[in-house]
């Protein structure tokens with residue numbers, strides 16, 4: 001069996017060595033920093049700069065992080081001016097100044113959004129690398145465009161995890177249909193993918209041809225990487241955790257606080273640590289959806305193409321973008337709409353539907369896929385198979401959503417012929 005990355009400081013194992021660093025300062029300082037940082041596999045020092053002009057010129061290398069000794073600047077103004085224009089996360093070490101000067105310079109630097117750490121004279125490098133690592137994880141979680149980096153063990157691994165909550169407040173609109181088929185497509189594209197159901201009793205395993213057990217209650221009984229593995233069933237390369245067997249176990253889950261080890265949030269965090277590139281959550285119209293939202297960085301709202309659905313989807317969007325703002329990490333640009341069960345000649349087409357919604361609220365997310373109403377979809381599900389495996393028109397209609405979330409430039413690096421197992425599933429590198 002595969003041994004998981006046990007390094008506790010590497011929360012996202014896929015991020016371990018992806019952060020690139022530019023270090024700027026007097027040569028002696030650079031040498032010391034380089035010696036320490038190059039020993040840490042989470043970072044790669046790619047650029048050095050010894051004066052401000054050099055630093056500005058080398059920004060074109062697009063580092064993730066800049067660590068700068070401010071003594072290379074002539075004074076506070078050129079330092080502030082340069083740092084304001086930098087997009088990377090900045091950590092700055094100030095020279096010894098008077099208490100008042102230090103205080104006012106700190107205040108000015110704190111106003112620069114990308115300045116993430118300010119130190120005086122020296123910096124504890126061990127503490128700094130933990131801080132930089134946490135900042136990189138947060139940035140990548142908030143910008144989940146997928147990609148791959150070479151892995152130390154050979155082959156490639158994901159730089160980020162796309163955690164997609166598929167949700168709407170309305171029942172029966174196609175959330176389970178979209179989440180099951182979308183996750184299957186992600187797995188087919190080579191992304192290590194986990195689908196999590198939260199229904200009660202959950203019809204997700206049923207329509208996928210899987211069993212009622214194991215399911216999420218196995219995770220709840222043992223909320224550890226081992227417990228996660230025990231909760232999984234497989235459909236080809238896709239890993240699936242079915243939802244609750246009954247409403248009682250669902251009710252118990254709803255009572256659990258967000259930081260409970262058995263919570264949905266911790267399930268997703270554990271799955272991220274285990275190296276999944278894509279996690280799709282089939283979020284129910286119950287209050288458990290808030291748990292799914294808290295764990296996600298992407299939201300797909302599934303809706304029917306009717307006026308009533310437009311109104312209710314606007315309300316669902318308001319709930320996430322306004323009322324739950326601050327309780328999740330879903331940026332507005334990572335919210336998408338799928339219109340399901342479109343009928344030819346229907347009075348509401350996608351443009352007019354979006355127009356109706358946009359009249360209610362500014363910045364309403366785009367409709368990225370329109371799925372036709374097809375008898376064969378229900379028939380295939382009744383046969384316990386996925387429509388994406390059988391129904392061409394359905395697969396074609398879902399493709400724009402898959403392309404948006406799992407872009408083709410996110411394909412793994414060329415295969416080395418090596419294989420790794422994620423919970424027993426072979427992943428080729």
Ligand SMILES: Nc1ncnc2c1ncn2[C@@H]1O[C@H](COP(=O)(O)OP(=O)(O)OP(=O)(O)O)[C@@H](O)[C@H]1O
Nearest residue numbers: 171172173174175176177341372373374377378381
């Ligand atoms: N594009 C489609 N064409 C025809 N039938 C569809 C389509 N999408 C979904 N259905 C059918 O609609 C029903 C509801 O779909 P689904 O279970 O995916 O909705 P849901 O939003 O998950 O429902 P719930 O709120 O109960 O969890 C199912 O019987 C499914 O077969």
Ligand SMILES: [Mg+2]
Nearest residue numbers: 175176177199
């Ligand atoms: Mg459902």
